[in-house]
Amino acid sequence: MKTKLSESQEDYLKHIFLLSEKSDENVSANALAERLKVKPASVTNMLKKLSELSLIEYVPYKGASLTSSGELIALEVLRHHRLLELYLSEMMGYSWDEVHEEAEKLEHVISERFEAKMAEQLGHPTHDPHGDPIPDQNLKLPSGPAIYPITSLKAGVTGAITRVLTQDKDTLNMLTRLSLVMNAELEIIAQERNGVRIRVGDERFLIPLELASNICISKNEFEKTK
Amino acid sequence: MKTKLSESQEDYLKHIFLLSEKSDENVSANALAERLKVKPASVTNMLKKLSELSLIEYVPYKGASLTSSGELIALEVLRHHRLLELYLSEMMGYSWDEVHEEAEKLEHVISERFEAKMAEQLGHPTHDPHGDPIPDQNLKLPSGPAIYPITSLKAGVTGAITRVLTQDKDTLNMLTRLSLVMNAELEIIAQERNGVRIRVGDERFLIPLELASNICISKNEFEKTK
DNA sequence: AACTATTTTTAGCCTTGCCTAAATAATTTT
């Protein structure tokens, strides 16, 4: 790994990693194009270059996957991103719907010194403001307690929100208004065709399916032992 | 001022500003090329573009100067840079020889929100770790007490270091080793052909001319009233 | 005033990362 990568290259690797995490299969040019807001032809171009650099394995028409050195770079960028999000949130008074945008640009620009200083000041945290895991200094992802999207849980289950799988500003803002914030306690009232009915404090909501699938909780103790 | 400028464009404007500050004349292509570590031909190219955008006034063979809108952008970048330097120094434990490099990249990337948060946390400071003035929210440069390069002062004058006109890492590190840091008290012992002889605490140094011309002090009270 | 040396500009090229349009491969439907 000789020369520093461009911002674009880093973003390609990061998003290949994130897409691989979800689907487990090779990442398609189309999926990447959509994520990166770029045309598929541009993706093909870049995949060839990254493949040339041995950062991905790329078989034309079959999609791409990270090599181990590509994965390290993706994890490094991810560590920057998530540390930045938490730093902005904890040390600079940003709310969780504001951090992503700023971190998206800063992640490519900060030094290793800056990364280390943030980690130190934050007490080497394991999760960002959305509950996303932060790779440690050795780029190992932390293994936390099991978490479940609320779409997958039975009525009666209670737990605290520990991860939200969206970075969309307006969605996050909406969740805040509904008190659906990190660590908020909620109860599954019922799974229905149009969504998940839940209780948060005294309030009840019917969360549309697509949104609900992005909200994850860790189940409460007495539930777990059952 | 429609669309956001590129990092390069911002750096050109910033350095045109800084060079204008020193010499008062139009900034030459050569001087800019040297500053920006770029060939003069590249500078000519960019000057034409910036001129097209009405950010500079450019007469071929005569150099360039900022228009008022160009100057505003330069001051904005400068504010970012100097706030960042101070933030890194005060809040993140960087030393004054480390801040410049990091700020150089971050200055183009942070949001106005980030700028405002830094200013707030730092108590709306007026000077960065090298004593360089920080433009305020309205991009006005603060007017401080008079400062003098130690090359311009008579023997016997004492004062505190209030500005250092270099960003060179190794030079700054050297100054630190000599206790020639911000606010350090020093006395001019003599102006000599090879430099300025000074006293700092119990120590005496002969500071080479070129270095000495970058060290500025504000004279002590009893000197001023004399 | 004529040379000489230095600056600056012009012209042409390169790389990066994106685009569109057209061609080709893969997948799905009938």
Added chain:
DNA sequence: AAAATTATTTAGGCAAGGCTAAAAATAGTT
């Protein structure tokens, strides 16, 4: 299995921001 649809790649271009080499303007010297 053929046809139709969708996904992907190829080919050709474009804008930014560098570069080199050559031409032209300016400044300095005799």
